[in-house]
Amino acid sequence: xxxxxxxxxxTRRSFFSLLIALAMLLAGxxxxxxxxxxxxxxxxxxxxxxxxAAAFPRTITDGAGKEVTIPQKPxxxxxxxxxxxxxxxxxxxxxxxxxxxxxxxDSLWTNVGDTAKQVEHTVESDPEQxxxxxxxxxxxxxxxxxxxxxxxxxxxxxxxxxxxxxTIDQIAENIRFVARLxxxxxRGEELITAMAERLASIEAQVANAExxxxxxxxxxxxxxxxKGSTFSDIVRRAGGINLGDEALDSTxxxxxxxxxxxxxxxxxxxxxxxxxxxxxxxxxxxxxxxxANVSAKKNGRIYTVPARHLSTVSHYIVEGVYDMARILHPDxxx
Amino acid sequence: xxxxxxxxxxxxxxxxxxxxxxxxxLLFLSFVVTMAIGAVDVPVGVTASIVLQQMGIPLGAxxxxxxxxxxxxxxxxxxxxxxxxxxxxxLAGATMQGIFRNPLADPxxxxxxxxxxxxxxxxxxxxxxxxxxxxTPAFAFLGALAAVMLVYALAATRGVDPxxxxxxxxxxxxxxxxxxxxxxLTLTANLNSMREIVFWLTGSLGARSWTxxxxxxxxxxxxxxxxxxxxxxxxxxALGEDSARSxxxxxxxxxxxxxxxxxxxxxxxxxxxxxxxxxxxxVPHMVRLVVGPDHRIVLPTSLxxxxxxxxWADFGSRLLLRPQELRVGLITAFFGAxxxxxxxxxxxxxGNVL
Numbered sequence: 213x214x215x216x217x218x219x220x221x222x223t224r225r226s227f228f229s230l231l232i233a234l235a236m237l238l239a240g241x242x243x244x245x246x247x248x249x250x251x252x253x254x255x256x257x258x259x260x261x262x263x264x265a266a267a268f269p270r271t272i273t274d275g276a277g278k279e280v281t282i283p284q285k286p287x288x289x290x291x292x293x294x295x296x297x298x299x300x301x302x303x304x305x306x307x308x309x310x311x312x313x314x315x316x317x318d319s320l321w322t323n324v325g326d327t328a329k330q331v332e333h334t335v336e337s338d339p340e341q342x343x344x345x346x347x348x349x350x351x352x353x354x355x356x357x358x359x360x361x362x363x364x365x366x367x368x369x370x371x372x373x374x375x376x377x378x379t380i381d382q383i384a385e386n387i388r389f390v391a392r393l394x395x396x397x398x399r400g401e402e403l404i405t406a407m408a409e410r411l412a413s414i415e416a417q418v419a420n421a422e423x424x425x426x427x428x429x430x431x432x433x434x435x436x437x438x439k440g441s442t443f444s445d446i447v448r449r450a451g452g453i454n455l456g457d458e459a460l461d462s463t464x465x466x467x468x469x470x471x472x473x474x475x476x477x478x479x480x481x482x483x484x485x486x487x488x489x490x491x492x493x494x495x496x497x498x499x500x501x502x503x504a505n506v507s508a509k510k511n512g513r514i515y516t517v518p519a520r521h522l523s524t525v526s527h528y529i530v531e532g533v534y535d536m537a538r539i540l541h542p543d544x545x546x
Numbered sequence: 547x548x549x550x551x552x553x554x555x556x557x558x559x560x561x562x563x564x565x566x567x568x569x570x571x572l573l574f575l576s577f578v579v580t581m582a583i584g585a586v587d588v589p590v591g592v593t594a595s596i597v598l599q600q601m602g603i604p605l606g607a608x609x610x611x612x613x614x615x616x617x618x619x620x621x622x623x624x625x626x627x628x629x630x631x632x633x634x635x636x637l638a639g640a641t642m643q644g645i646f647r648n649p650l651a652d653p654x655x656x657x658x659x660x661x662x663x664x665x666x667x668x669x670x671x672x673x674x675x676x677x678x679x680x681x682t683p684a685f686a687f688l689g690a691l692a693a694v695m696l697v698y699a700l701a702a703t704r705g706v707d708p709x710x711x712x713x714x715x716x717x718x719x720x721x722x723x724x725x726x727x728x729x730x731l732t733l734t735a736n737l738n739s740m741r742e743i744v745f746w747l748t749g750s751l752g753a754r755s756w757t758x759x760x761x762x763x764x765x766x767x768x769x770x771x772x773x774x775x776x777x778x779x780x781x782x783x784a785l786g787e788d789s790a791r792s793x794x795x796x797x798x799x800x801x802x803x804x805x806x807x808x809x810x811x812x813x814x815x816x817x818x819x820x821x822x823x824x825x826x827x828x829v830p831h832m833v834r835l836v837v838g839p840d841h842r843i844v845l846p847t848s849l850x851x852x853x854x855x856x857x858w859a860d861f862g863s864r865l866l867l868r869p870q871e872l873r874v875g876l877i878t879a880f881f882g883a884x885x886x887x888x889x890x891x892x893x894x895x896x897g898n899v900l
Binding site: 276336338339340341343344346354355357358359360361362363366367368433464 | 584585586611612615616619620621675676678679736737738752753754755756757869871
């Protein structure tokens with residue numbers, strides 16, 4: 213063998229092992245962020261108030277199965293979902309809430325607009341902005357960006373992920389869960405009881421209805437709501453039948469005009485997600501010739517329910533049930 | 547004889563040291579400056595001192611807890627990811643252009659990016675993404691590797707020269723995967739996942755954590771250093787396959803190893819950043835304008851230039867529409883495409899092709 217080639221082969225091999233060793237070294241140590249100085253000196257605030265504060269620190273398992281420890285009764289809460297905004301602002305003194313979502317002050321979506329305006333900040337899920345606020349509790353939902361949640365946790369902020377929002381019973385569970393996080397269990401139970409009583413009264417009023425109208429949701433995106441959606445639960449409790457339960461094979465999905473004609477709903481509910489375009493869209497939709505023989509159109513029963521009542525995942529969903537009951541059984545519901 | 551070797555080698559080593567030294571300094575300055583500005587502004591001095599402290603050098607001003615958190619948990623992992631991804635894409639681009647002897651080659655040419663996109667789309671569409679924050683990168687990485695292997699398998703059969711066929715197979719696989727992604731996009735009724743898919747397809751370095759850095763660093767460092775080691779072989783291959791063979795280069799083997807390494811570093815980069823175009827295509831051309839065609843200089847300087855450019859592109863994506871964030875893939879394409887045309891025009895005027 214040519215001696216030149218051999219030397220080259222040997223240098224190459226030792227060079228390789230050097231590189232690999234170097235890379236392992238880099239991967240192993242250099243990237244671990246050093247602990248910030250002075251963090252250790254900051255002991256958790258002494259639990260002075262007896263009653264509820266005594267229960268902290270508490271460790272809970274969140275909806276995503278992650279154990280989160282909340283060191284003391286949260287006084288600097290940041291909420292990243294409209295559902296938790298609404299629950300929080302009904303549950304705790306707004307002074308304890310540092311930031312809510314921009315939806316909480318958007319009159320199209322929010323049920324707590326006035327209270328939300330007292331909250332100092334609104335946030336998107338930008339981790340920098342949230343870290344800068346130094347919250348002691350962040351409420352997020354399973355649909356928030358998992359990378360953002362991880363960054364906040366890396367920075368030592370307790371983040372709790374909420375996962376349940378498909379039915380009204382799950383919403384009650386969520387209120388109980390959030391109340392446990394903030395240490396306001398009593399107020400939480402009050403909210404749940406109030407919600408249950410209001411629901412019971414509506415359900416009692418529609419209980420004697422002779423018929424259950426067949427209802428279909430149709431959004432301006434051309435989609436409908438099926439089994440497992442809050443819409444389905446709202447319709448059932450308001451004394452109706454959600455046609456989407458059978459017609460769709462998922463919670464939400466597209467539905468064609470042909471299918472609407474075939475289903476022949478008694479009532480059609482449309483959304484108001486884009487109010488500026490909505491009047492135009494509604495008119496075009498209800499005047500569509502394909503709908504001419506559909507019962508809902510013939511009897512003038514195409515309605516819009518406010519988005520903040522229909523799509524909320526807080527206790528305000530009872531307002532959606534009420535709106536729906538008024539539409540389905542105008543004679544029975546006050 | 548010895549004298550002659552030195553004469554040829556000394557200027558190369560000098561030029562290399564000079565170029566790399568300047569670029570490394572520029573990279574460090576880019577880090578400090580781009581990290582100082584964001585939702586919360588941190589003075590440049592404080593930023594520099596936090597970075598130095600992270601490197602074990604206790605120097606400079608003291609930072610508040612918020613500044614420390616934001617720099618060391620949010621921005622530092624983000625710029626490091628940007629630099630690593632930029633370095634990987636530029637180096638892979640330079641390598642691909644060398645191997646295929648084609649100025650239009652970029653890291654995605656053999657289907658890596660498309661495969662990564664398909665992996666990510668699967669993770670997002672079927673909701674696996676919310677299981678763990680590393681699920682999407684894992685799927686993207688596997689998708690990228692699967693696509694490259696498919697392209698290679700398609701091209702390597704029947705004893706044909708795989709090189710030309712690989713580009714064609716790469717184009718075909720990209721188009722095929724593109725149609726699947728479009729189908730998912732048009733069929734999904736879930737607006738949230740549709741948004742996530744579109745976001746992923748335009749590339750982003752938002753919310754990268756230390757875990758992401760740790761995941762990609764060993765692959766990119768080892769892969770890049772190995773690639774740099776083959777720069778001489780790439781020079782010889784530029785003279786033609788036969789000449790390279792006569793100079794003792796096992797062309798087929800070297801080519802395969804380099805392709806695999808370039809595909810690997812690209813797959814790793816795509817996994818954590820989504821699809822970021824033009825860095826891999828444009829940076830090697832920029833670099834060659836300044837340092838000439840020698841791959842021993844082109845490869846390492848492309849690596850550092852790619853790191854610097856993507857750091858600034860990411861900075862632009864954070865800054866331009868503040869507080870909203872643009873996608874970094876949009877920035878690289880928006881500035882990369884006109885610049886590429888400029889290079890083309892310049893070369894044409896000089897009577898050269900790229």
